[in-house]
Amino acid sequence: MKKMNDKIIIVDDEKEIADLLELYLTxxxxxxxxxxxxxxxxxxxxxxxxxxxxxxxxxxxxxxxxVCKKIREKHYFPIIMLTSRIDSNDKILxxxxxxDDYITKPFNPLEVIARVKTQLRRSQKYNxxxxxxxxxxxxxxxxxxxxxxxxxxxxxxxxQLTPIEFEIIWYLCKNQGKVVSSxxxxxxIWKEKYLDNNNTVMAHIGRIRDKMNDSGRNPxxxxxxxxxxxxxx
Numbered sequence: 001m002k003k004m005n006d007k008i009i010i011v012d013d014e015k016e017i018a019d020l021l022e023l024y025l026t027x028x029x030x031x032x033x034x035x036x037x038x039x040x041x042x043x044x045x046x047x048x049x050x051x052x053x054x055x056x057x058x059x060x061x062x063x064x065x066x067v068c069k070k071i072r073e074k075h076y077f078p079i080i081m082l083t084s085r086i087d088s089n090d091k092i093l094x095x096x097x098x099x100d101d102y103i104t105k106p107f108n109p110l111e112v113i114a115r116v117k118t119q120l121r122r123s124q125k126y127n128x129x130x131x132x133x134x135x136x137x138x139x140x141x142x143x144x145x146x147x148x149x150x151x152x153x154x155x156x157x158x159x160q161l162t163p164i165e166f167e168i169i170w171y172l173c174k175n176q177g178k179v180v181s182s183x184x185x186x187x188x189i190w191k192e193k194y195l196d197n198n199n200t201v202m203a204h205i206g207r208i209r210d211k212m213n214d215s216g217r218n219p220x221x222x223x224x225x226x227x228x229x230x231x232x233x
Contacts, residue, residue: 005031006120007049011041011067012056012082017105021054024109025116038062042070050077052119054112055099057083057090065097072098076162078119082107095203100164118191122163138173140232143212143221145173159211164189168204172222172232181229205230 008030012018015036022032033048035041038061045053053071057064068079081094084105091102100122101115136147144153150166152159161169167189172180182201183194190200209215209222223231 005029006051007031007033008052008054008116009033009035009041009044009048009050010054011035011038011059011064012054013037013059014056017056017082020109021112024113028113030116038064038067041067045071045075051123052078052080052116054080054082054116057081057085057094065093068094068097068099072162076160078123078163080112080115080119092199092203095200096207098162098207100162122167125163138176140173140176140221143173143232145170154212161208161211165204165208165211168201169208169222169232172230176232179225179229179231184229201230 008025010018010021010025010032011034012021013036018034018036022034025032033044033050035044038059041053041055044050055064055067059067064081064083068081071079078100079098080101080103081099082103082105083090083094094102100119103112103115138145142155145166146152147170150163152161152166152169168185171185171188182198185201186192186194186198205222205224206215209219212221214221221232223233225231
């Protein structure tokens with residue numbers, strides 16, 4: 001649910017696109033800031049608090065992938081990437097750098113608004129403290145995940161996860177011992193229909209493993225069952 005005056009930052013060097021998105025977002029009640037290059041965007045992120053970023057990949061002074069990676073060093077608000085390129089490798093790279101969603105140009109502004117609201121709902125749920133059942137904490141061989149605090153620890157060291165990354169690892173822990181398909185993960189977390197060539201889940205699993213320092217050939221925690229899915233044993 002959108003709270004009053006969620007703050008969105010649009011980063012796009014095409015002024016017409018940034019202005020169009022600003023128009024639709026402000027009409028829907030959002031507070032909008034714009035940056036037309038990477039430097040201004042990074043400066044704004046450090047000086048203001050934002051709830052979500054819409055980030056174009058093709059910027060003049062720094063590509064969007066690098067901007068996303070730099071932001072993820074300190075900030076965990078949702079990032080939706082925009083691009084005119086349809087190469088699936090670009091999508092995988094963006095998600096690996098920490099993006100939460102990916103939209104290709106040309107786009108329907110109403111679709112962008114819908115995706116913004118979806119990401120904000122997920123983020124606000126992630127950051128909300130609420131009463132939960134006793135069984136919503138898991139401790140699996142040094143991997144501790146707590147639904148109430150929305151925190152995850154590995155050997156007592158906190159892992160900084162985005163809301164989607166938390167939901168993925170939570171779902172796998174909740175289904176410990178079961179091989180969960182990419183389709184099941186995608187449809188339960190993204191709430192969208194899964195397509196066979198969708199590499200979104202794989203990219204996020206890879207990023208989670210990197211954060212856990214568990215991305216070798218034989219990961220200790222999130223196992224890949226080839227042709228089937230993923231499992232936490």
